[in-house]
Amino acid sequence: MIECSEIKKSYIVGGAEMQVLHGVTFTIRTGEFVAIMGPSGSGKSTLMNIIGCLDSPSGGSYALDGQDVSLLCDDELADIRNSNIGFVFQSFNLLRRADVLRNVALPLVYAGMERHEREKRAKDALGSAAFPEEFWHHLPNQLSGGMMQRVAIARALVNNPLLILADEPTGNLDTKTGEAVLDTFQRLNMKEGRTIVLITHERYVAEHAQRIIHIRDGAIVEDSSVKNRRIADNHHDETK
Amino acid sequence: MTRPSDIFEETAIALLANKARSGLTILGIVIGIASVIAMVSIGRGAQGTIQSSIEGLGSNLLTIAPGVLQPGRGFVSSGRGGAQTLKKTDADALANIFGVRYVSPEIQRRFQVTSQAGNNTNVTVIGGREEYAAVHAMEIENGIFVTSANDRSMSRVAVLGPTTAQDLFGQDGDPLGKTIRINKINFKVIGVLKPKGGTGFFNPDDTVIIPLSTMEKIIAGSDYLSTIAISVTAKDQMAPVKEEASALLIERHHVSEPDFSIVSQEDILGALSQVTTTFTLFLASIAGISLIVGGIGIMNMMLTAVTERTREIGLRKAIGARRRDISLQFLAEAIMLTFVGGVIGITLGWMVAVGISRITGIATIVSLQSIVLACSVSAVIGIVFGYYPAQRAAGLNPIDALRYE
Numbered sequence: 001m002i003e004c005s006e007i008k009k010s011y012i013v014g015g016a017e018m019q020v021l022h023g024v025t026f027t028i029r030t031g032e033f034v035a036i037m038g039p040s041g042s043g044k045s046t047l048m049n050i051i052g053c054l055d056s057p058s059g060g061s062y063a064l065d066g067q068d069v070s071l072l073c074d075d076e077l078a079d080i081r082n083s084n085i086g087f088v089f090q091s092f093n094l095l096r097r098a099d100v101l102r103n104v105a106l107p108l109v110y111a112g113m114e115r116h117e118r119e120k121r122a123k124d125a126l127g128s129a130a131f132p133e134e135f136w137h138h139l140p141n142q143l144s145g146g147m148m149q150r151v152a153i154a155r156a157l158v159n160n161p162l163l164i165l166a167d168e169p170t171g172n173l174d175t176k177t178g179e180a181v182l183d184t185f186q187r188l189n190m191k192e193g194r195t196i197v198l199i200t201h202e203r204y205v206a207e208h209a210q211r212i213i214h215i216r217d218g219a220i221v222e223d224s225s226v227k228n229r230r231i232a233d234n235h236h237d238e239t240k
Numbered sequence: 241m242t243r244p245s246d247i248f249e250e251t252a253i254a255l256l257a258n259k260a261r262s263g264l265t266i267l268g269i270v271i272g273i274a275s276v277i278a279m280v281s282i283g284r285g286a287q288g289t290i291q292s293s294i295e296g297l298g299s300n301l302l303t304i305a306p307g308v309l310q311p312g313r314g315f316v317s318s319g320r321g322g323a324q325t326l327k328k329t330d331a332d333a334l335a336n337i338f339g340v341r342y343v344s345p346e347i348q349r350r351f352q353v354t355s356q357a358g359n360n361t362n363v364t365v366i367g368g369r370e371e372y373a374a375v376h377a378m379e380i381e382n383g384i385f386v387t388s389a390n391d392r393s394m395s396r397v398a399v400l401g402p403t404t405a406q407d408l409f410g411q412d413g414d415p416l417g418k419t420i421r422i423n424k425i426n427f428k429v430i431g432v433l434k435p436k437g438g439t440g441f442f443n444p445d446d447t448v449i450i451p452l453s454t455m456e457k458i459i460a461g462s463d464y465l466s467t468i469a470i471s472v473t474a475k476d477q478m479a480p481v482k483e484e485a486s487a488l489l490i491e492r493h494h495v496s497e498p499d500f501s502i503v504s505q506e507d508i509l510g511a512l513s514q515v516t517t518t519f520t521l522f523l524a525s526i527a528g529i530s531l532i533v534g535g536i537g538i539m540n541m542m543l544t545a546v547t548e549r550t551r552e553i554g555l556r557k558a559i560g561a562r563r564r565d566i567s568l569q570f571l572a573e574a575i576m577l578t579f580v581g582g583v584i585g586i587t588l589g590w591m592v593a594v595g596i597s598r599i600t601g602i603a604t605i606v607s608l609q610s611i612v613l614a615c616s617v618s619a620v621i622g623i624v625f626g627y628y629p630a631q632r633a634a635g636l637n638p639i640d641a642l643r644y645e
Contacts, residue, residue, distance in 0.1 A: 054638050075563060075564075093554075097253050109246050112243060
């Protein structure tokens with residue numbers, strides 16, 4: 001479903017060209033749970049931006065679900081993101097002033113969906129993300145970190161995307177809540193067959209995926225399936 | 241694409257999130273709009289007052305004065321009465337022109353007038369005939385006006401304007417039958433006029449009217465007229481009467497160029513409304529400056545909001561907001577601020593205008609025109625001053641915006 005071939009990305013920094021990705025090639029199939037792992041500065045964030053259609057590669061091609069997206073304009077990329085990709089960020093990025101339901105439904109606002117349908121889907125997504133109903137009308141700052149990340153996951157699910165892209169989703173959480181979030185991803189992958197790409201610098205986190213693509217200095221150094229996969233057995237008992 | 245109702249909701253949430261800041265920004269617009277409305281209403285009020293009081297001087301009125309007006313200097317600045325060319329016989333001849341209703345030959349001088357009680361006042365004394373009242377739309381409050389019999393017999397009788405009557409005899413005194421002295425000659429008061437209100441240039445309430453012949457022979461000692469006022473039967477007769485009167489007087493005075501000038505009410509109104517229009521424009525532009533300052537306040541607030549909400553913008557773009565969605569959202573906030581400010585400003589401006597006329601007595605007119613103007617100006621300000629911040633927000637790169645601290 002994701003076909004990256006010879007992806008290159010370079011930036012002009014202070015007049016000099018700096019190449020961040022030196023031709024990265026890999027494929028991710030539908031239903032896979034893949035971790036992209038690498039230390040900071042390895043180019044994994046740049047790669048994530050390209051996979052997430054937030055940025056275009058300077059060279060090579062990227063096809064998402066058979067469509068070459070490397071040459072699309074900003075607004076076309078925005079539409080692709082809106083309908084095909086669900087983002088989960090390290091720092092949650094929820095709207096402070098909007099309650100949980102509204103935060104979750106936000107991608108559907110930009111899809112132009114009417115309110116009733118939006119709310120129905122948002123509630124379904126919150127269910128999938130194991131978010132308890134009693135907090136639906138809370139504001140984000142009334143929730144714990146783990147709960148906020150569940151809201152973000154529900155928001156990523158709400159448009160029923162081809163791909164969920166999680167950028168260090170456990171980075172701001174303690175081990176226990178982090179484990180619960182990883183459990184949510186694993187369940188979404190196994191029970192709902194969601195395709196998930198997880199970006200992390202921690203091997204421990206990466207080992208929750210089926211396969212790890214290891215990046216260093218802008219190139220893939222290892223791409224292999226996880227032999228002793230960690231299964232998060234913490235079954236969401238951390239509802240605050 | 242975002243639905244309009246969603247944009248509206250987002251806007252309301254965003255503005256309510258920072259009530260103090262939104263309120264102060266709105267206040268800037270409120271002050272701007274309110275001052276435009278109030279200032280323009282004062283200007284319009286002045287215009288209206290002048291118009292009605294000039295029309296109150298008499299309807300369909302032509303005034304002939306000796307001497308020639310300098311072109312472009314207008315009636316008001318003319319220092320009329322300088323030349324002595326008009327005579328009573330001219331007035332009698334003018335009465336035969338078709339379309340003339342009344343002709344009123346007049347002599348005007350300023351004199352010191354004293355009452356027996358010792359009060360004295362310096363007023364315009366007008367020598368006129370019976371027709372004076374009809375031509376100038378004067379009405380009698382008490383007693384009678386100067387009659388043609390008075391004129392024939394050179395009676396020493398006087399009709400007082402209400403202001404003069406009050407000056408000479410006090411608030412409650414009854415001037416009828418009393419004696420006043422004009423230029424040391426005794427006159428008997430036979431009537432008091434109804435108040436008409438001043439024009440600012442000439443106050444018809446502060447006059448004394450005596451028979452024309454008395455004025456000529458006893459007071460002024462001259463039979464040259466200051467003015468001849470003509471009342472015309474209908475508005476559409478004004479131009480032909482003016483032309484014919486001019487031709488007649490040229491012939492009678494045996495001159496090739498007019499040695500007199502004929503001014504109609506429209507001429508005076510035209511000259512004065514030019515003044516009041518300039519005045520209104522002046523007031524409006526002062527108020528307009530505060531409106532622009534209010535607009536800059538909006539731009540300032542919106543730029544701050546864009547910076548503060550950089551991460552939010554990044555997120556919105558990441559989950560699929562297009563440039564247009566973002567720019568519309570910020571533009572809508574700016575327009576909402578000006579709209580609310582505009583509505584409050586119009587109400588406040590209206591109240592100020594009413595307050596001004598209550599307290600100071602200056603007439604004010606809040607016209608629909610100025611409300612429409614204020615509304616459209618505030619909408620334009622919202623768009624103009626909201627556009628740049630909105631574009632800035634829309635142009636943010638989602639990756640950088642998401643990382644912004």
